[in-house]
Amino acid sequence: MNYELIYDIAQDSQAPKLAFLFGAALAVATGLWVLYLRIRALPLHAGVKFLGALTGIIFLLGGGYDAEQRYLAGNKSARQVEGPITGYWTRLETRSGEQETYEWEGFIVGGVPFVYARNVEQNAFHNAGENSVVLADGMQARIRYVPLVRDGRPDNQILVFELARP
Incomplete structure (x- = not known):
């Protein structure tokens, strides 16, 4: 592929x-x-x-x-997962008296959950700017990520994101 x-x-x-x-x-x-x-x-x-x-x-x-x-x-604990995107979702969240809006996006690939704020610049994939793509359930993806846990929840940081092309 x-x-x-x-x-x-x-x-x-x-x-x-x-x-x-x-x-x-x-x-x-x-x-x-x-x-x-x-x-x-x-x-x-x-x-x-x-x-x-x-x-x-x-x-x-x-x-x-x-x-x-x-x-x-260069993180040595990085892992790779490959498979179809499942459970894709988006959500808008407003904070600070409606002054800040966060556009959350998430999905699962190979049993590994990924969640990020699209409109916040960060040192990991966040599906915005030049790298923005339309995602949907069923798309084949290969992801290299660092497994992290924040506040008891998985917060896997995407280092490399690839999509299958026919």
């Missing part, structure tokens, strides 16, 4: 790149603000210092996402 690669964490995860890009944008904004204050001989006030600290935190998060991506991609 021929499989088409849909997602590979080693190549496709956008989380580290987005954090670094956001951090770079904040660094430029902070630098311009500091330059403006220096030209006018004004002191650096709390807003500039806060923005500088926020920039540092964003860069640290980007580094953390990058380290997590490399760790997951």
Whole structure:
């Protein structure tokens, strides 16, 4: 059976790149603000210092996402499952007084459950952006994943996702 690669964490995860890009944008904004204050001989006030600290935190998060991506991609406990998608479902969930909406999607392949939030950027397959595909029961899939348990529930992280093509 021929499989088409849909997602590979080693190549496709956008989380580290987005954090670094956001951090770079904040660094430029902070630098311009500091330059403006220096030209006018004004002191650096709390807003500039806060923005500088926020920039540092964003860069640290980007580094953390990058380290997590490399760790997951090379994880020795990764397993592989292959078979038809069964029990496919989606659900919208609203939190924080209807300010945040999460689009959940889940399915089972070879007895292994997979659940993820589609609209949250993360270092694992979440079926959004460039890698988005329409899933349905009966589709043949091959998945490499890391078995995790969070809050007593399986939270298997998809590292490589492939779909069979006729």
